[in-house]
Amino acid sequence: MNEQEHDEIKMLGLKLPTDPRWVNIVEKNIEEILVDHAYCEQKAASTAISLIIGYPEYSELVDEMTLLAQEEMSHFKMVHDLILERGLTLGRERKDEYVNIIMKFFPKGGDRNTQLIHRLLYAALIEARSCERFRLLSEQLEDKKLAQFYRKLMISEAGHYTMFLGFARKFGNREEVDKKWQDLLEYEAKVMEDLSTSERIHG
Numbered sequence: 001m002n003e004q005e006h007d008e009i010k011m012l013g014l015k016l017p018t019d020p021r022w023v024n025i026v027e028k029n030i031e032e033i034l035v036d037h038a039y040c041e042q043k044a045a046s047t048a049i050s051l052i053i054g055y056p057e058y059s060e061l062v063d064e065m066t067l068l069a070q071e072e073m074s075h076f077k078m079v080h081d082l083i084l085e086r087g088l089t090l091g092r093e094r095k096d097e098y099v100n101i102i103m104k105f106f107p108k109g110g111d112r113n114t115q116l117i118h119r120l121l122y123a124a125l126i127e128a129r130s131c132e133r134f135r136l137l138s139e140q141l142e143d144k145k146l147a148q149f150y151r152k153l154m155i156s157e158a159g160h161y162t163m164f165l166g167f168a169r170k171f172g173n174r175e176e177v178d179k180k181w182q183d184l185l186e187y188e189a190k191v192m193e194d195l196s197t198s199e200r201i202h203g
Contacts, residue, residue: 012128015189018037023140029199035091036200038079045072047123061167098195098202101125105187117172124164131203133159148163
């Protein structure tokens, strides 16, 4: 890991960087990564809407999730436009093994506030990993248009990560939330040891 990668991983909190060979897999399967990315944006919008529905009494959260849902759907359209430009179609949703495994970390149940904290931490982690992946794509893709596109999205994902983590710390006990966050990051690093092998944003 070079110094730049180390600094970025530290900033995002991630414990393990993506295997750089992942970009080589992506280069050979641009259609697959674009389709997977499109659905990731759609699911991010759905997550924002779900938080609004589940926690309407948190007015600040509702305001931010409203803006986020709009932003994520605008990103979905941008990715879909790239798919169409290449003479392709969206295709069916791919299974997101990474997200499915990550969201098993915290135990089910607990009060509403505990559930909210867990959902916010999951969202923060997913955005952090997306940011790290987008950086790799922005720096290593030979397709300069796509590289520039992912550079712009990388900045957005970093903002989303800090927003979700900030809300978790605001709505929960800071010490407890930070402990859960570190535990989740350690778990994610172990999960990542077995990934970076497919043309998925998180795979």
